Amino acid sequence: MDFSLGDDRRMMADSLSRYFSDTLDWEARQAAAHSEDGFSRQMWSGLTELGVLGMLFSEEAGGYGGSAFDAGAVFSEVGKALATGPFLATLMAGKVLEAAGEADTLGEVIAGSRLLSFADEPAINADGSVVAPVRATQDGESWRLSGAKGVVEYLGAADLIVVTAETEAGPSTFLVASDADGLKRRSYRLVDGGAAGELTLDNTPARLIGDAGGAQQALDAARAMGLVATVWEAVAIMEVLRDATIDYLGTRKQFGVPIGAFQALKHRMTTVALEIEQARSSAINAAAHFDKAPAVRDRFGSAAKYTIGKVGALTAEEAIQMHGGIGMSWEMPLSHFAKRLIMLDHVLGDEDAHMARYLKLAAS
The missing domain is CATH 2.40.110.10 (Butyryl-CoA Dehydrogenase, subunit A, domain 2)
Incomplete structure (x- = not known):
């Protein structure tokens, strides 16, 4: 089975990556993240002009995507840039509108004329x-x-x-x-x-x-899509932390040699890298099984959410420990990536909640 993003998704992901690189450098990110709104409205306007929000929804709803892999591709780039904004709220609330055929309202959101929350x-x-x-x-x-x-x-x-x-x-x-x-x-x-x-x-x-009392199916699907987006964002952040730590281990020296040459640190970093690959596989599985029966979809979603909680904690802890005290400094992006990764464990249920949910679904 081919789990690659495909040319269209890859092109949009590359465009989004360049857009974040050009408009959201670290100083701009920090200013936006800690502003009154919590994000840059100018950045959000640029995203709508680029068509990024349209990738999250189907053609019938005014978009041009709408699959779990489409959401994963967008949220991966959000994670790499550590971008703030109503991405998850727009996705989940938008999926509710999409399921109810609210194309006009959703079209305003996709166009950027209205900001949506959930x-x-x-x-x-x-x-x-x-x-x-x-x-x-x-x-x-x-x-x-x-x-x-x-x-x-x-x-x-x-x-x-x-x-x-x-x-x-x-x-x-x-x-x-x-x-x-x-x-x-x-x-x-x-x-x-x-x-x-x-x-x-x-x-x-x-x-x-929609109909009074008839929202459960749409809500379950919206929450499931939110899980997919969250785990893909988390895996992207893990990759950023991994790469930053490997680079640091290759430049920081003790006793005249890079600390990355020490066998104990090599073993620890290898464990982190292997665990991240497990987390990536779980995220791909969650997207690949999204259109299956709800019980199957939810089981793979919970498995992925549990995995990113467990692996995310390991990745964040090892990245900070291997950097030493500088890893906790406000001025260093690494600490902010680590903080976001830990917080993602608590979005839409933490690893304990999803382990319990997975066991219940697996037994049914």
Whole structure:
């Protein structure tokens, strides 16, 4: 079976790599990541002109891709550049819109005229309890939402928010304008760069996406696509850390020789390299099985997410330890890549959660 990206994906990935290289050097990345928005709007506008967002969605939805490998190719370059922006939120919320045939709204997002976010996670109290689950009530032909969502990606910059909510018929999705009545946003910056926010809804008007109670299948698929994107981004970051560490081991000298010549460090670095190849294989498997039956898709997705959590921790720890104290310095990009890699383990469920999920799926 051929798991190569193919010429079209490779061309777009190369274009995206050059774009990030030309517009998002390290100083620009740091300035954008720690700005009020958490990302560069100018960079995002350039991505839409380049057609990058269109690669995430099908032709019927106004894009020109939409497969798991398309998402993987984009998120690999995002990982290599350590770019911040509503990439994951746009992908997952966009997949919900795509499944419901919301081509017009999604077209505005692909064109860059609207910024989209995805409010899926509940807001959590300090004791782990849910603040207030979002529930939807119907008022004639319209709907209203009340409740709270937590850690909503780039909430402060969003124009539109796809919100998951419970109705009497079951799980549903709604589209909410960021300036709607009863909507409150509390934004904050994230420890690894970028921004998120807490969303509070109080009888807020919303538009139903698809059918009431019929969102579970679309949500499962959107979350599964988010897992694929996350694991491909993580593998790309591991490669950056690996290459930076190998380069450092070849230039840093002790006793007159590069420390990379020491057998103990060679063995440790070989282990890291082999584990990264395992993580890459798991990411490819997740993409390759995405269009299979949901249970198969989810099993391979959880296997990949568990693997990148385990291997990511090893890669980040070894990279920092082999660099010594300089590996933890704010001025060195390596520390920021390592931080992002560790944080990715907690996006859409950590390795423990996905090990439990994998075992449950494998037993069914």
